[in-house]
Amino acid sequence: MGLTSGKVLALAVFGAMVLFAVTVWLWPNLARNTWRAILGRVGLILSVQLLVFASVGLIANNTFLFYGSWADLLGHQDGVGVMDNAAAGPDVKLIAKQKVDVPGGGTPHIGGEIQKVMVQGEKSHIASPAYVYLPPEYFQKAYEGKKFPVSVVLTGFPGTAENLLKGLRYPKTAWMQAKDHKMSPMILVMMRPTVVPPRNTQCVDIPKGPQTETFFAADLPRAISSNYRVGTKPRNWGFIGDSTGGYCALAVALHHPEKYAAGVGLSADYKPEIDMDSGDLFHGNKREEHRADLLWALDHLPQGNSSFLVTTSKKGEGNYRATQKFIAKVKAPARVSSITLDTGGxxxxxxxxxxPPALDWLSSRLSAN
Known part of the structure; x- marks a missing residue:
């Protein structure tokens, strides 16, 4: 049974309830001051607490999808990581197909399709799974042979790509926005920023380590363009993410305007966080450390022809002041828009x-040709 399975959660909750009842039943017999009775009381209390904590943790994980599997939780993600064959070229290998959670979702030309793939990077030598949402128009005869704009979509850390399908509902939202003529049909490439789990590389090229920026800036566009009907010009590509994924979206769009025309940061960070999950990202290279700080980069590096959208909240969000600084520092030819909520965590x-408005904004900045 998988980590996110309802059966696992039900077993944990049922086990906690049963053990609690057993504890209440046996407690009078364990009231003596013998060492066996004391160990029995301690053992029952710890067991009940363990199952309660496990139940709460499973509920939180099923809600926010921090980890998608037992292997993911333990940091042993099968089939993900650095490729052994350095000579291998960019490629996208199809793993499975699934329907979109919309009316007619089982029929691609009505509801579109989600493909789970493995993306292999030529320059970075990184292989990572992704979900590719293809809109209904991709399968319709009227659009046969036509190209589509595409946006890379990243979740935060330590989230999983499934967050983007189930929790944040990107495919369903894109389908609805296009159906209501608020945005053009768009391909979504949904991933997590942690392409070499469990390390939080935060889209940085680490000296003698994972080349995550290269993967997103060079390998991913090339691989997707080689396998789907999407263009290779900057105006064909956008980037959106939340939290750490939002930092990646802004950083890659800022540093690579030759690849991405637009970047959206939802509650984004503006510089990498160095902690136990990231390890040493720069190995003393101050130039790269400064470059990774987006507020520093906007002041000291040339700004390309990129568009940015940043979001924050006046209350409940920790990046409000940093977001205002980011907005103030963006200069022509770059452009910036913002969404500021009164409250929002x-x-x-x-x-x-x-x-929804972020996808609409992205669509207005991208084109299929």
Whole structure:
């Protein structure tokens, strides 16, 4: 049974309830001051607490999808990581297909399709899974042979790509926005920023380590363009993410205007956080450390022809002041837009409010040709 399975959660909750009842039943018999009775009381209390904590943790994980599997939780993600064959070229290998959670979702030309793939990078030598949302128009005869704009979509850390399908509902939202003629049909490439789990590389090229920036800036566009009907010009490509994924979206769009025309940061960070999950990202290279600080980069490096959208909240969001600084520092030819909510925390509820207008904004900055 998988980590996110309802059966696992039900077993944990049922086990906690049963053990609690057993504890109440046996407690009078364990009231003596013998060492066996004391160990029995301690053992029952710890066991009940363990199952209660496990139940709460499973409920939180099923809600926010921090980890998608037991292997993911333990940091052993099968089939993900650095490629052994350095000579291998960019490629996208199809793993599975699934329907979109919309009316007619089982029929691609009505509801579109989600493909789970493995993306292999030529320059970075990184292989990472992704979900590719293809809109209904991709399968319709009227659009046969036509290209589509595409946006890379990243979740935060330590979230999983499934967050983007289930928790944040990107495919469903894109389908609805296009159906209501608020945005053009768009391909979404949904991933997590942690392409070499469990390390939080934060889209940085680490000296003698994972080349995550290269993967997103060079390998991913090339691989997707080689396998789907999308263009290779900057105006064909956008980037959107939340939290750490939002930092990646802004950083890659800022540093690589030759690849991405637009970047959206939902509750984004503006510089990498160095901690136990990231390890040493720069190994003393101050130039790269400064470059990774987006507020420093806007002041000291040339700004390309990129568009940015940043979101924050006046209350409940920790990046409000940094977001105002980012907005003030963007200069022509770059452009910046913003969404500022009165209240909204660093969570799915806030991002679900921001995603529809963010996708509309992205669509207005991108083109299929």
């Amino acid at each position: 660093h969570n799915f509820n806030t991002w679900r409010r921001e995603i």
